[in-house]
Amino acid sequence: MRGTGAGETDGPRGDDDGLSDDERIQFSALLEDSAEDLYEHAPCGYLSTLLDGRIAKVNTTLLDWLGYGRDDLLGRRYFSDLLTAGGRLYHETHFAPLLRMQGEVSGIALELRAADGSRLPVLVTSAVRTGADGRPLLIRTTLFDARDRRAYETELLRARKAAEQERERLRRLATTLQRTLLPPALANVPGLDVSAYYHIASVDEVGGDFYDLFPLAGGAWGLFLGDVCGKGAAAAAVTSLARYTLRAAAVYDPDPVAVLGNLNTVLNHEYNGADPRFCTVVFGLLTPDREQGGFHITLASGGHPPALLMCADGTTTYLPTPGGQLIGVLADAHIGTNAVHLLPGDTLLLHTDGLTEAHVHAGLDGGDRYGDDALLDFVRRLAPATASGTVDAIRELLDTFGTGVDDDTAVLAVHVPRSPCEGQR
Template sequence: MCETDDEAADEEGRASGRGRGRSEDHEEHEGNEEARFSELLEDSAEDLYEHAPCGYLSTLLDGRIAKINTTLLDWLGYERDALVGRKRFADLLTVGGRLYHETHFAPLLRMQGEINGIALELKAADGTRLPVMVTSTVKTGGDGQALLIRTTIFDARDRRAYENELLRARQEADRERDRLKVLNTTLQKTLLPPTLANVPGLDVAAHYHIASADEVGGDFYDLFPLAAGTWGMFLGDVCGKGAAAAAVTSVARYTLRAAAVYSPDPAAVLANLNTVLNHEYNGTDPRFCTVIFGLLTPDPDRGGFHITLASGGHPPAMLMRQDGTADYLPTPGGQLVGILPNANIATTTVHLAPGDTLLLHTDGLTEAHTAAGPDGRYSDEALLDFGRALAPTTATDAITAIRELLDTFGSVDDDTAVLAVHVPRTTSEEQQ
C-alpha cells in the first residue's frame, strides 16, 4: 500500500525535526563542556598554587612575606595571617639557617638574581625542624628594578632520612671494617713468631710488611732451636690471601717445625710439608706455597755457621759477604710445595763466615710497583744491585734498609716478609 503525498511530507518534516534536535543537543553539550573546562582551568590555576606538592612563597625585597601557599602553611603549622605581612622568610629558618641566609643565600641572590637547590631547615610552629631544598628568583619590573622574591620550597624529609640511613650504614661499615682489621691483625700475629730465637753467635732480624689491613696475608717465617747446637729457619709464601690462606699458613708453619724435629734434613722437611699439603688440599680448591728451609750449624773450625738450604719454588736467598760482594745462592729443583704428590726438592750449602749476612725474602718485595723496574715493578736484578750496594752489612741494618726501601715504592700489592741472619765479626777480626 502506497503512502499519500501528504503523509510523505509529514514524515519528512518529522525526520528533519529529529535531525535538527540531535544537532542542537550536540552543540549544546559541547558548549557545556567548554564552559566546564574553562571553569576547571580557572580553578586549577589557583588550586595548583595553593595545594601544589611543594611550598610557594613570595616576599618583598626586605624579606617580609607577601604571599604563601596552603601547602607550606600546612607543613609549618601556621595560619596565613600569622605570617603574611608579619614575618620575614629568615624568621622561618633555624639559627644556623638564618646565619647562612644572611651571609651566603641573600648576597648571592642579590648578585645573581636566582639561587637553586640550597639545603636549609625551616622551623615549624611547634618547634620541629623541617629539612627543605630552596630555590629563589628575583622578579623584576619592565624597568629592570627588583620587585619581589619568589621562592619554591621542596620537602626534603625523605631525602634527609635516606641520607641519614646511608650515613648510619657507612658508620656501621666503618665499625665492621675496624673490627675486621683488629681480627686480621690478631690472626696475622698468631701466624708469626712473637720474637725470634736468640742464636749464640748470630745477629738475627726480620720484618713483615702488610700490604692491606683488610686481608690476612700468607707470608710466614720462623727461627727455632733443634738438637743441641743446630737451628732451623724458614720463610715462605702461601698462594692467595684471607682466611683460606691463613689456614694453610698455620698448617705450613707448624708442620715445618714438627717435621724438622723429626728429621732436620731440609729436603726431608719440605717433602713432609709437601705430603701434608697435597693430602689436605687436593680437591677442587688446591693450595700450595713456596718455602725455603735452612739448617744452621756452628762451624768451629772456620768460625761462623754452616747452612744447608732447601727451596720449594721460592726466590733464592742472597748472601752479602763481608768483602762487599753479594750474590743469590743457587737452589736447583724448587717445585712448588703441595702441588704434586712427590715434589723435586734439592739443596745447597753455604758457609756463613764472620761479617757475612744471609737474606731471605718473599716475592712481594721484588714484584712491588716502582718506576725503577723495566716493567714498572721492582725485580730480582734490582734487589741484587741493592744488596751489592749494601754489603757488607748486618742483619739489623739490612732489614732497616729494606723497610726504608719498601716505603719508597708506589704500591706493594702483596705482603712481604724478610729474614736476615748475620755472623758478627770479633774485635780482633775487625782490626785485621
C-alpha cells in the same frame, strides 16, 4: 579543487575525537584549572617577600606544611622567622648576601620551624624579581619538602657508618690473625745477628707469607721463610699448618730435605681435592763452626726464590737451589738444596716474591716488575752489611714502591758479626 561533501567538516567530528568519557572529564578539569589554584595547591611551597624579607604572599601548600593561617604570616613575619636558629644564622651570613650579589640562590638545604615547634627540612630556591628598569622589586622563593630525602640521607649515613665499623672490625681481626702467624720476636742466636720484616700489602686481608727461627738439638738452629698461595682465611689456615708442621718435622729430623718432604706430604694429603693449596718454602739448618768460626747453613727449597749471600768482601750472589718444586702439589716433590759456610761479616738474605714482583712506578699500565736482577744490584750496593741494616734498607725500598707492592713481602736476614779484633784490622 575538491569540495566538501555533505556531513563533512574541517575539524574533529563530535564524539570521534578518540577520547573516552573519563579522559574528556580529565581534560575538562585541566582546562578549568586556574593559575591561582595551581599556585595555591602546588606540590611545593611558594612565598614572596619584600626586599627586607617580610612575607607578602604565601601559598596554601606551605601554610599546611607549617600549620599557620595566612593572616599569621602576611605582613607580620619575615622569611627568616620561619627558619630554625641555625638556619637564621646561615640565612643572614650566606644566603641573603649571595642572593643580593647573584640575584638567585638554588637548592639550599634549610629547616623550617612549624607552628607546633616541629622541624621541616626543605630545599630552598630564591630569585629576585626586578622591574623594567632593572631595580629589584621582591623576592620569590620556592621550597621543596625534603623529609624523604633527609630520611634517605640519614639511612645512607647510618649504613655507611655501619659498613666502616664492620670494615674496621675485620681489619683488626685480620691484623690480629696475621700476628698469630708470625713469631712475636726472633730468637736470640749466640754468635749471630738476625732481623726480619713483614710488609703488609693490604690491611683488609690476611697474607700467606711466614717465617721463623728456632733452636734445635745439639746447638743447631732451624729457620724458614715461605709464601702460601692466595690470601684470606683459607691462606691463613695453610700458613698455620705449614709453620707448625715445619717446626715439628725439624725436631723429629732436622735434615732440610726431610723437613720439606714432611710438609709436602701433609699439604698434599690435606689439600688434594677441589681446592688444592700449596706454598713455596726455603728451610735452613744452621750449625755453628766452633773451629773456624761462623756457621754452616744447609738450605732446602721447594720452588722458592733463591737466597742472597752478601760476603764480607762485598761480593754478592744468589744461592741457587735448582729443581725445587712447589710444596703440596705433587705427592713426591723434588727439593733443591745448597750449602754454604757463613764467615764473619757475611749476611744471608731470604725473601718472598712480593719484593721482586712489585711494580716500579706503578701507573695505569701497572708499571714494570722490580725483578731479580734489580734486587741483586740493590743488595750489592749494600754489601757488606749487617742483618738489621739490610732489612732496614729493604723496608725503605718497599716504601718507595707505594701501591706498587700488591702482595705481602717477608724478609729474613742472618749475619755473622766480626769479632772486635777483626774490626780493628
